[in-house]
Amino acid sequence: MAASNVNIGDMKSLSPLQGVYPIATAAEPGFWSTNPVSQFLSSVSQTISQHRQSLDLVNPGIMENINKEVSKDVFLSLYQFTGLKADINKTFAMNPVFQIAHSFAVGSKLPAYSFTSIIANDQALVQGTIDNEFSLTGRLNYSWDKHITSKISLQLAQGQPSMCQLEHEYQANDFSIQLKALNPDFTGPKYNGLLIGSILQSITSKLSIGMETVYNAMDPNGPAQAAISLAGRYNSGDWIASAQLQAQGAFIGSFWRKVAPNLEAGLETTIQIAQQPVMSEQMMMPTIQTTVEANTVLGAKYEFRQAIYRGQLESNGDVSFMLEHRILPTIGLVFNGSINQFKNTSKLGCGIQLETAGNEEIMMMQNGMVDQNGNPIAGAPQM
Amino acid sequence: MNLLKIGLYYIIPLLLLSITMAGLNLSEESKERFSNLFSSAQTIVHYGWLPFVIYLGWSSTSNSNKPNLVSLLSPLPSA
Incomplete structure (x- = not known):
């Protein structure tokens, strides 16, 4: 805080990372800017920020997305479902995007019917989903500027504990900070809820390291727990490797590679070391035994113009695949299956996705006859 | 989106207020008042969220x- 000409509340201009350093602006020379101590401090912080700028660092993304390319993009576990599913999305406007969706599902854990409404533009996203049992999932994201984002997510259901998560992200030029609070309750004598703070910092233009701290005080009667996880990520353009060491004794290593322009492959290994109490027969008293469990998943994703194929092989014997195909601009099909020969289990899911329009303009856009600005596309089919 | 911004300007001071309450030892009566307030706020959000999104x-x-309203809620194409 060496520079006296900066308003303390103005955090952004205080940051040495914005490329605009407050010292550079001409300020009236007063006691706080002319005394040797603050001059020394400001010159030191200016040197540090200049050095940081010269390193050409990039934002490493948030901690949550440290192995996003593998676990969220290539692997199909997040998208897998069983039974039959039909989604009908109706779009009313493109800027901001305003969409309403009706989803029907049979024979799966998904609710039989759910209704979703989404409105989104560059700055904000508001979404609400309510299902046939009246449980609500709400989400609100708001970007204050291109670095700072706040998020609120809600889960309210009748007869079940509600969930509210507040999230705040700060993505600077070479690091990201994320703060999360789950069900925060400050009314009691002590804090109740879950707090997560994480930081990910770029060390070189490719390597970034990070740390996550979890403070768990969900149980009002028991003691609170705190845990620290460490993570590292190396992004070399066409391949990305990441490693996480979690506080509960888990190690997650993942590797992603772009094999060809339309083929990505991912590998993820999880090693979980846990200590479990076991009854030993000789002594008739529980002893602590260390168990090691490991699981490896290998997956690939092919992306074509109108289809996405995903395949996945797991070391516990699961073989899964998923096919998403867009038959027409407004009709998409999803098919996924999973079989485990060792456990003799299988899962199968089939879904259809329809896009409908709320007005004529959007319908022309969906059928590829006009572009985003309403100009006709040459060679488009006529109605 | 202006409506949203105004809403956020109310939420954040409320959160800050609730943080400053952390050190206070509230009496039983005010604790109950708070829990009533929270539960009614929860009900309002539960049934008001989706209509709010649709209105936005x-x-x-x-x-x-x-x-x-009919074309808003029906899944059939209205064009």
């Missing part, structure tokens, strides 16, 4: 293309 979307569509 409806008000953001251009004047010539304002959908009516």
